[in-house]
Ligand SMILES: NC(=O)C1=CN([C@@H]2O[C@H](COP(=O)(O)OP(=O)(O)OC[C@H]3O[C@@H](n4cnc5c(N)ncnc54)[C@H](O)[C@@H]3O)[C@@H](O)[C@H]2O)[C@@H](O)CC1
């Protein structure tokens with residue numbers, strides 16, 4: 001699924017208007033009807049509503065929702081924020097239609113017209129939509145603050161007023177919604193952690209925009225979804241043998257952190273790797289052999305970084321520790337192995353301390369930082385959008401794939417393309433889940449998936465395992481080992 005910027009969303013509306021064909025006011029009717037139906041299907045039937053409208057097409061959506069609710073005997077008060085112009089054509093048509101219903105219509109042209117909102121009302125925010133081109137200020141800002149301070153439940157139409165579709169509104173005054181009802185496709189704003197407080201739960205409603213438009217468009221970002229990953233994962237041939245699925249090495253673990261190495265190894269095995277050798281500290285030998293009997297072990301000084309050429313790929317980092325001798329370990333790994341590999345956790349923290357190592361990373365490798373690790377590597381950014389751009393820039397500069405972990409993990413490809421993962425849940429915010437991801441991606445790379453495919457399929461399967469595990473038990477009780485147990489079902493769910 002594509003993730004479009006403002007201009008492309010507008011172009012998709014226009015394409016549908018021209019090719020279906022449909023009048024824009026009828027498309028607005030369809031969009032608002034989808035919102036109205038969502039409200040009825042989600043326990044809002046019979047409630048009373050305060051609907052706040054601007055004079056753009058977002059306000060037009062609000063007016064249609066108001067009419068549909070009033071016609072089905074809901075108590076509706078519409079507040080129209082005066083902008084000193086008549087409003088868009090579709091806004092005006094729908095204002096005339098609304099006058100024929102029982103809805104009360106009030107105009108807000110100064111702060112004296114801002115009155116308390118009845119506490120039982122559900123607030124619909126249709127003040128500003130994707131047409132916003134400057135921060136909400138003056139009366140608009142006052143009204144947004146008033147709504148936010150009211151304590152009423154707010155449902156935003158298309159996008160919470162004050163947010164931009166594709167750049168940061170950090171520090172601006174923005175509606176805080178419980179739900180956002182948006183149309184057809186994800187907008188970048190919904191994928192950024194900095195907007196979590198504003199967007200609430202996002203629901204994408206199908207308004208029948210024509211799929212033909214998608215074929216002509218190169219979206220700035222793609223959503224990693226089941227369809228994408230199902231097309232990546234190859235079926236197994238009946239005569240395959242373990243040699244066909246690669247030999248991976250995992251270099252991980254230290255005293256007190258053998259669990260990270262075990263999680264990584266077990267996830268790598270479950271991902272379908274042919275053979276796995278774990279390079280671990282001597283004191284972790286028994287732990288690993290007992291916990292992952294399918295894996296072979298190499299122990300010795302400094303994780304015994306010898307004969308690494310024989311592996312198809314290597315995953316390095318989980319639980320490694322950041323002792324000084326690990327700089328030699330990393331240097332040795334990068335010297336012996338020039339094939340794409342996976343670099344995570346303490347390996348990234350070491351590189352963060354010794355930035356010259358970045359240039360030694362084998363081309364096509366995948367690094368998997370969480371936001372803090374990313375910051376140690378590449379520095380702070382002012383906001384989440386800048387961080388995404390920095391990830392794309394650094395991916396190109398070092399010819400690597402950057403998997404920036406989070407709610408919607410971002411995958412930056414060195415060719416400039418960016419992907420947001422759609423699977424996963426906050427149950428996965430628990431120690432060790434990142435080690436599992438490293439194991440899965442390493443296992444996929446060993447099976448000769450391209451770096452891009454290993455990263456995309458790895459993050460999606462990891463999140464899907466988390467979703468299945470949380471559905472089976474619960475989010476709070478989820479632990480990293482559960483992801484490994486549910487990886488089989490995650491694969492199964494693709495077909
Ligand atoms: N046919 C269509 O085009 C459809 C449009 N839809 C709705 O249309 C919306 C986009 O409509 P518009 O492009 O009219 O955009 P808006 O409804 O967001 O309004 C933009 C207007 O507000 C002004 N403005 C921008 N920033 C402002 C600010 N900070 N303070 C005050 N005024 C500001 C702009 O100059 C412009 O006149 C979408 O969000 C969606 O809700 C939906 O009805 C789906 C179909």
Ligand SMILES: Nc1ncnc2c1ncn2[C@@H]1O[C@H](COP(=O)(O)OP(=O)(O)O)[C@@H](O)[C@H]1O
Nearest residue numbers: 370405406407424425426429431432433434435
């Ligand atoms: N709220 C969330 N929603 C979805 N996925 C999450 C969420 N929180 C964490 N995750 C996922 O869990 C993993 C955590 O990795 P990381 O921070 O490296 O943990 P650790 O170092 O303990 O292994 C990442 O893959 C991340 O995407």
Ligand SMILES: [K+]
Nearest residue numbers: 125128159161
């Ligand atoms: K809005």
